[in-house]
Amino acid sequence: NAGVMQNPRHLVRRRGQEARLRCSPMKGHSHVYWYRQLPEEGLKFMVYLQKENIIDESGMPKERFSAEFPKEGPSILRIQQVVRGDSAAYFCASSLSNTEAFFGQGTRLTVV
Amino acid sequence: GESVGLHLPTLSVQEGDNSIINCAYSNSASDYFIWYKQESGKGPQFIIDIRSNMDKRQGQRVTVLLNKTVKHLSLQIAATQPGDSAVYFCAEPPPSGYNKLIFGAGTRLAVHP
Numbered sequence: 001n002a003g004v005m006q007n008p009r010h011l012v013r014r015r016g017q018e019a020r021l022r023c024s025p026m027k028g029h030s031h032v033y034w035y036r037q038l039p040e041e042g043l044k045f046m047v048y049l050q051k052e053n054i055i056d057e058s059g060m061p062k063e064r065f066s067a068e069f070p071k072e073g074p075s076i077l078r079i080q081q082v083v084r085g086d087s088a089a090y091f092c093a094s095s096l097s098n099t100e101a102f103f104g105q106g107t108r109l110t111v112v
Numbered sequence: 113g114e115s116v117g118l119h120l121p122t123l124s125v126q127e128g129d130n131s132i133i134n135c136a137y138s139n140s141a142s143d144y145f146i147w148y149k150q151e152s153g154k155g156p157q158f159i160i161d162i163r164s165n166m167d168k169r170q171g172q173r174v175t176v177l178l179n180k181t182v183k184h185l186s187l188q189i190a191a192t193q194p195g196d197s198a199v200y201f202c203a204e205p206p207p208s209g210y211n212k213l214i215f216g217a218g219t220r221l222a223v224h225p
Contacts, residue, residue, distance in 0.1 A: 040217075042201055048211070
């Protein structure tokens with residue numbers, strides 16, 4: 001049973017470009033969470049999704065950031081017009097319901 | 113707002129010694145806490161959890177202590193090994209129960225031979 005899969009592991013984007021981060025939850029998991037981690041800091045909650053629904057996006061910036069978890073395929077975190085401040089590690093976690101969440105290895109975004 | 117925070121950013125220990133990592137929380141209504149281990153370049157990994165109706169919980173080489181009076185919890189690692197080198201986070205889910213975890217800043221544990 002593969003764990004939470006995130007890709008790419010590393011992503012470099014120039015300022016103004018778009019970044020797309022993908023997360024495939026563990027098999028059977030329908031709950032997905034995205035977190036952002038700045039260097040030397042803890043993880044900060046961004047968004048919680050269930051299949052085709054955004055449940056809580058209170059931690060996600062109102063502009064340029066969006067997330068989806070379609071019926072088929074991985075969850076996508078999309079950052080438009082990236083800026084240097086978006087450089088961070090983005091982690092995805094998945095769970096069955098209100099059970100333990102398992103984290104992926106993260107995508108490290110570098111904006112140059 | 114409510115927060116979960118850590119006292120020490122870095123802890124250096126000798127291999128074989130016991131390690132103690134501390135965490136303070138501010139919400140007296142918090143009833144569930146989780147410790148995570150994050151190795152370099154990896155995602156957080158669940159270590160152990162504790163509910164507020166307990167003062168102590170033991171796992172394999174790890175013990176979590178909860179002091180609700182002073183809103184403090186600690187993670188004790190016995191006979192620390194090089195493989196324990198990582199950043200350790202305490203985290204707290206919201207009352208709603210889903211995994212909108214609030215993480216502390218983390219403590220880096222460095223184990224020296």
